[in-house]
Amino acid sequence: MADGTIGSSLRGRLDYQPIHQRPLLKLPDGARVAVWTIVNIENWQPTKPMPRTVLPPPMGQPLLPDVPNWAWHEYGMRVGFWRFHEVLSSRGLRASFALNGSCCELYPQACQAAFEAGWDFIGHGFVQQPMHRTADQKGAIAETIAAITKFTGRPPRGWESPGLTETDETLDFLAEAGIEYVADWVLDDQPVTLRSRAGNIVSVPYTVEINDVVMTAIQQAPADEIFRRGRDQFDRLYQEGKDIPRVMAISIHPYLTGVPHRIKYLEALYDYILGHDGVMMWTGAEILDWYKAQIRKDG
Template sequence: MSQAAAIPQEHGRFPYSAIVDRPPLRWPHGARVAVWVIPNIEHFLFDRPGAAIVPATTAFVPDVLNYSWRDYGVRVGIWRLMEVMERHGIRGTAALNADVVRHYPRILEAGKTLGWEWMGHGTNNSTMINAQSEEEERHLVTTVLDAITEATGTRPRGWLSPGLSETHRTLDLLAEAGVGYVANWVNDEQPYPMRVRSGSMLSLPYSAEINDYAAFIERAQTGEDFAQTIRDQFDGLYEDGAVTGRVMAIALHPFLIGHPHRMRAFDRALAHITSRQEVWLATGSEIADWYAQHHQAR
């Protein structure tokens, strides 16, 4: 059988659901919007290309310019981000490469003090999930979850793949390993259940739009541009949330948002969000638990 013939034309993970046809979703204390902030804390291998600010050197091995630009995030940017989020009472749900456990334990120490949640985020951000055999992928998932559990004392309940990458069996293997929610699918403003071979899986809204990588690298936005996009997104969701609750995901990379010229504007965007009353500042697991307990069975 050819490889093309083995690829299904339909994913089969969930039925179509129009948000206007669903029962109203209500968050705790009448909140209109559940806001979760997802810092992507990543390690990149030195011998291959990755995210780049200067494309001219990406073919170099090593590409010192772009590697060191990314390395800024774990050395400097994450600390500025933690300070600003703490100022606004926001606990992060960090998407964590397992290699971070070995290379940057100081970040985990600080995150635990702040009460952050940890999601699995692959081994490192140079290794996508797309070409592994089933056993290789199962080993990758288990190794990542075990490493984070050992380092933090808590087994991750959520998962965000590097580059949001999946094979056709990733969701099944995640559920098999005890993961309860995934953030790879960016197609909704509310959680929804996904079909898996065994166990259960919930999709939590993530964003390729309210994402500093898309903003700064793909769209060449300034820090103020991105902050205004965040405010506009929040205001729209807040208005819609009066009818049925919404989720706002803010996806961040410390090597991008962590620079002072961007962080000052982001600080103001968070102040705008936290100035409203009907907002729930939540972690991924808190959103998943509330939805499962109050809405999933309906």
């Protein structure tokens, strides 16, 4: 594939196009914002270092198995996930379900609940580790797609790499495997088309801002940050969406926002958003289909 003009293959994936200099996209019924929620569930392997930690190791000496930090995450699957399920279901909302492929066997009840709720299953690696540390990316992608297909009866259309990590070849591998959209490219408020050696693949706007890993695990913000920051994010996108429609992502993890002292702020954010007209509460696949229909019409 031809490289970009500034020495990075990433730049060769898409052209620079300011948001106000594009063909105008239109949401149904004059809506201003499409909001999608990404619920992330992961396989943290007890015999390996944890993807994140809440409790530093005693005397600075990492120990395996890392019981407290593994259990911190496991709480999310045993309890926190079910809070998410209730919050979304009680409001008639469906999520995009970003899961490690191995979670289909590890957490079958959670996966079944998401399936029955009509959530959009998307690949999130086979286990929770960076794509750079995955010895056989093509194999891991194929294994993830196979696990989700076996569980749901259909292959996932979307993909979110663990930690949003990609190598120069990841996008090509994903497109070759039939993935239609990715959430790794956090660079726009609208979907954009990315080039791969297997044809085009769409970037659906994801977020590292309204993302509880960043707010809670990294920045250690107060419990209500997802509401305060989410409300402010929505307000600006809603204002701008009057002229140019926008997409807003809310990325949540059961072990973070699914805990008792944070869950009410997620509820408050959804209730705030739902109090506005002109909002489409969609999944990633629905945003993809809307975008593809728009660009076909313009093309």
